[in-house]
Amino acid sequence: MVSKRFIAKRLLLLVPVLFGVATVVFAILHLAPGDPARVILGQRAPTQQVVQLRRELGLNDPIWVQYGRFLADTAQLDFGQSYQIAKGSPVWDVLADRLPVTIELAIYGQITAILLGIPLGVLSAVKQDSLTDHVTRIGALTGISVPIFWSGPLVLLVFATFLGWLPTSGRIGSTFFLEDHWVLFGTQLPLTGMVSIDTFILDTGAFVQSILYGEGLGAFASLTEYYASFISAVQHLLLPVLTLGIYSMALLSRMMRSSMLEVIRQDYIRTARAKGQGERITILKHGLRNALIPVITVIGIQFGTLLGGAVLTETVFGIGGIGQLLVAAIGATDYPLVQGTVLVFALLFTLVNLGVDVTYSYLDPRIQQ
Amino acid sequence: MARYDPLLAWFRRRLRLVATAGAVGIVLGGIAAVVIAVLDDPTTASTQTFAIGTLAFGFGILGWSGSALAGRSIEGLQRRLDTNSDWTERDSRRAMTRLSGFGAGVMAGVVIVTPLLP
Numbered sequence: 001m002v003s004k005r006f007i008a009k010r011l012l013l014l015v016p017v018l019f020g021v022a023t024v025v026f027a028i029l030h031l032a033p034g035d036p037a038r039v040i041l042g043q044r045a046p047t048q049q050v051v052q053l054r055r056e057l058g059l060n061d062p063i064w065v066q067y068g069r070f071l072a073d074t075a076q077l078d079f080g081q082s083y084q085i086a087k088g089s090p091v092w093d094v095l096a097d098r099l100p101v102t103i104e105l106a107i108y109g110q111i112t113a114i115l116l117g118i119p120l121g122v123l124s125a126v127k128q129d130s131l132t133d134h135v136t137r138i139g140a141l142t143g144i145s146v147p148i149f150w151s152g153p154l155v156l157l158v159f160a161t162f163l164g165w166l167p168t169s170g171r172i173g174s175t176f177f178l179e180d181h182w183v184l185f186g187t188q189l190p191l192t193g194m195v196s197i198d199t200f201i202l203d204t205g206a207f208v209q210s211i212l213y214g215e216g217l218g219a220f221a222s223l224t225e226y227y228a229s230f231i232s233a234v235q236h237l238l239l240p241v242l243t244l245g246i247y248s249m250a251l252l253s254r255m256m257r258s259s260m261l262e263v264i265r266q267d268y269i270r271t272a273r274a275k276g277q278g279e280r281i282t283i284l285k286h287g288l289r290n291a292l293i294p295v296i297t298v299i300g301i302q303f304g305t306l307l308g309g310a311v312l313t314e315t316v317f318g319i320g321g322i323g324q325l326l327v328a329a330i331g332a333t334d335y336p337l338v339q340g341t342v343l344v345f346a347l348l349f350t351l352v353n354l355g356v357d358v359t360y361s362y363l364d365p366r367i368q369q
Numbered sequence: 370m371a372r373y374d375p376l377l378a379w380f381r382r383r384l385r386l387v388a389t390a391g392a393v394g395i396v397l398g399g400i401a402a403v404v405i406a407v408l409d410d411p412t413t414a415s416t417q418t419f420a421i422g423t424l425a426f427g428f429g430i431l432g433w434s435g436s437a438l439a440g441r442s443i444e445g446l447q448r449r450l451d452t453n454s455d456w457t458e459r460d461s462r463r464a465m466t467r468l469s470g471f472g473a474g475v476m477a478g479v480v481i482v483t484p485l486l487p
């Protein structure tokens with residue numbers, strides 16, 4: 001059981017993290033060259049107009065007044081309005097549109113890394129110094145060493161250009177239209193913004209409707225047609241997810257191997273074997289759970305890397321997520337959008353780490369001490 | 370003989386850590402603002418020096434809370450990957466406390482000096 005005190009302490013630590021991020025973002029944006037008023041009005045705008053806009057935006061106030069106002073607004077989750085990218089739109093609305101895209105990418109990237117990295121690490125540890133172990137270790141080292149801006153174009157070149165198996169960019173085929181709601185028993189419900197989940201919901205709705213009111217069980221014969229948009233969405237996701245997952249997978253497998261090697265030398269594993277327990281049960285039941293504790297910690301830390309990686313992945317694969325938005329906002333000196341995006345990234349990262357802390361304190365209650 | 374109060378001692382140690390760094394920050398921040406004001410203009414001096422102080426302050430806060438949140442995990446990670454660099458959560462928190470104290474000092478120094486700038 002995870003104690004409430006432990007969770008409360010972790011939640012309290014989120015406050016200085018977010019305060020620190022907000023402060024650093026404020027400082028960097030004020031040290032960067034460029035006048036936001038000039039950016040909004042354009043380089044040829046009359047100086048008088050620029051001066052007036054500076055006054056309206058409060059940019060003529062002393063910097064500590066601006067800092068105080070920025071902190072007060074941020075505390076109320078008011079990031080203001082976008083100057084350039086989505087002129088006049090509240091930053092929250094812009095972020096709400098793009099955030100699910102990045103979250104979807106990061107979650108699938110993480111799942112890929114976990115599903116491949118952990119079994120590979122266990123296998124490598126159990127078969128220490130065998131050919132499997134060597135191949136896995138070399139693979140892991142390569143995965144850690146290759147940056148996303150290189151592996152992204154490489155997988156694009158191989159799987160999209162040379163082999164032609166998967167699409168090069170975008171979130172879904174151009175023949176499909178992404179709805180923003182779905183209808184259940186006459187009620188309009190909002191969709192998640194995550195293309196794989198949304199298309200699955202919509203396609204399933206159409207499929208079930210066809211079974212109930214149309215073709216009946218004959219609909220199963222054309223199952224792939226009903227799920228065409230979902231299949232397209234998954235095909236579009238595969239390469240970005242693979243690119244994003246490779247690095248994380250490599251690190252997890254290396255961590256898992258090291259942790260598992262340590263655990264399988266423990267006395268309780270020897271005792272389990274001495275009792276006559278099968279090797280598979282000994283490894284999976286006694287070894288895996290204990291070896292997972294440090295790996296779970298790394299999964300949390302890795303989520304931040306995945307979010308950072310999403311910035312590059314989205315740019316390489318032309319996916320309109322929060323990462324691509326951040327790159328565009330920095331290029332256009334859109335201060336409020338940059339501030340909002342970075343703070344949301346920080347919030348996501350800290351919340352995921354809170355989840356990880358709770359998970360590993362559940363796995364090993366001693367950690368709460 | 371004065372009675373030893375552990376809470377007071379705990380507080381004093383931390384206060385000394387922040388206050389010494391803060392005092393250095395006030396002096397350096399003030400000097401930097403004056404020098405930049407002489408070379409450039411007072412508004413730029415105030416803005417740039419304060420922003421640098423904010424950067425140090427924010428980075429310190431972020432580093433401190435990051436160390437408190439994930440420091441033990443990073444120690445464990447280094448140990449398991451055999452990349453131990455003698456980095457510890459405690460040392461990191463101390464360093465970050467000094468850094469944020471220095472940043473806050475610079476910010477305060479700029480606020481004090483700005484009305485006096487030519």
